[in-house]
Amino acid sequence: MELLEEILSRVPVKSIVTVRSTCKNWNVLTEDQRFANMHIEKAAAASQREKEVLVITGDPNDNSINVKFYDFHNKTFDPSTKRNGILITQENSYSEVVLHRSFYCNGLLLCLWRNVKLRLLVWNPYWGKTRWINCPTKHSYHCEVFAFGYDKSCRTHKILWLSRDDNMNIYIDIYDLSCGLWKTPPDVAFHSNVIEYTKASLTLKGNTYWHVESGDGFLHCFDFTRERFGPHLPLPSDINHRCSVSLSSVKEEKLAVLLEQTLGEFEIAVWVTNKIEPDYVSWSKFFKFENLQLKCCYLFGNFLIEEEKKTVEAFDDFNNWYNTYIIDGESGHSREVDSTKSSHPRLYNIVSNYVPSSVQI
Template sequence: MKTKISNLPVDLLEEILSRVPVKSIGAVRSTCKNWNVLSKDQRFANKHIEKAAASQRDKEILVITVNTKDDLISLSQAVSVHHVFYCNGLLLCLWRGIKRGFVVCNPYWGKRRWIICPTERWYEMFAFGYDKSCRIHKILRLSKDDNIVIHIDIYDLSSDSWKTPDVAFHSNVIDYTEASLSLKGNTYWLAYDKESGDGFLHCFDFTRERFGLRLPLPFGFTYGCNVSLSSVREEKLAVLLKQFAIIDVWVTDKIEPDAVSWSKLFKVQLNCRFLFGSFLINEEKKTFVVFDNCCRSYIIDGESGDTYIREVEKIEAPYVRLDNLVGCYVPSSVQIFS
């Protein structure tokens, strides 16, 4: 007697479906009602993601977000996503349309929440992280008004509200790069001292809702240098320094809001020129992809010691810098409650 897959024992069916690639989970859910219910069970989700992480091990999952049309939101015009932040399986997309705000989503569940920003000011920077004591995600906004007064606002996803914490912040002497990077719940920026021009790493701790100390980088640099941050499987920070035709990459041995140590990963001599942007890295294979701000990406492989650069297919991102839209994404079963 033949057994249909729909008649398989639940444990066996769960084991089979848990081996389906994460990118195909949508097809699984649309196959039948029973598979849809099973795939949305929290225990199954945890098992599925663990298997996906094990199979990916040293691979990075690249997520590229371009324009989001109004079929995703009840507005009369298109919404343009122009910056994406990644944290613990969630994506935070900053959008502009009739209004201005965020959408927080978990691609694994297909869930999203729309958030409206506080009063818009002429200068704004954002960061995404979570409180490690309770795993509640938060959004940080740094902004200035016409009087160059610094404002700090924090959005709490659990309470769906903004607040202004009592934080000592001396941004009159600190200038941050535009992009922030989330790692282990905290957010890190490359920053500069406005008086000396010296660069350093700066952290915002979302658990304490405080800024950490100025952390040293493995090299000296000043404003205007080609420096970029990335992450290694949400476990380490990586920093890339480009000087003329040479690229140096370091990764962290230890990283906390008030402490950091670095190891040199590799040094690459380039044989072509390209505009500098964000990057993704495979630490073991010593391979990385650089995305410039003109919608181009380059693969640089230093595993054998012989480096080659190959321009890959151009990716269109109208009106937006491509290096603001790419990053390392690892699936998560974190739920978003709207």
């Protein structure tokens, strides 16, 4: 039994579902908390070497959440590959639903589904467990912003829900997964215009950071431990009103921004943080190039950084075509390494250095 545990604990995370479906004994073994902790410890160490990249998509034709792993070594991504996800059926959705957005935090996924009303689904891909969450119905919503993070003092996952009604009143609600309750925190301010101009977001070290386009643009952070917003954080000096901004992370330690200027001569710059906290940030330039020749001018919703090789992999998901580009930070050369037509409406999220969670939801 010890030898079997040691062998199965080395199985890649993407194959754990296959292991559990092999036989009843393996299923019981791999669902044991002690085995899960051992497996996750090995997966965390492997992710630093092999860069496990989780790709999350949704298909409204069959109401499914799909999770795949991008091949970082072969530089390939095929949206038509066999799905590895869950199906949302009529029995647990009540009517036709559409996957609106997905968020990743520390091994868990938060998925927003819309039918007659908004519903939330939390999913642990490692355990294959799901949990439906109903939203409060006390407001008439005009605009909404969501975030998914955790309290660093106790590692409890939380959901932040910002909403505004037709009378421009702002509502802030927080759901705590440990107790299953919504609450309204006192004295949490959020400017009403920010909801309209909030674009890309990223959860890093339990806190969520947004790119806000208001004024000259800035980052805004919600601290899930203290349950409050931090001050406006400056973006790198390259940004201007003509830039589009994408966010990514580097090994769950640094936040990265990709700045694109598509008017006139095309320019691209990538910066990473030296240090980032809810109330402080400092930046280092990864690379910057002008006149970068790429086929598509609608660039990149998602990107990944390889610090050691000083390269960026950027994913363009315009009009159901999925193009993958490699940009060399030393020479400025770029090349398209994959281009695929798919029935999937879009890439919803890409998570670099995915590590599973032992959290039981």
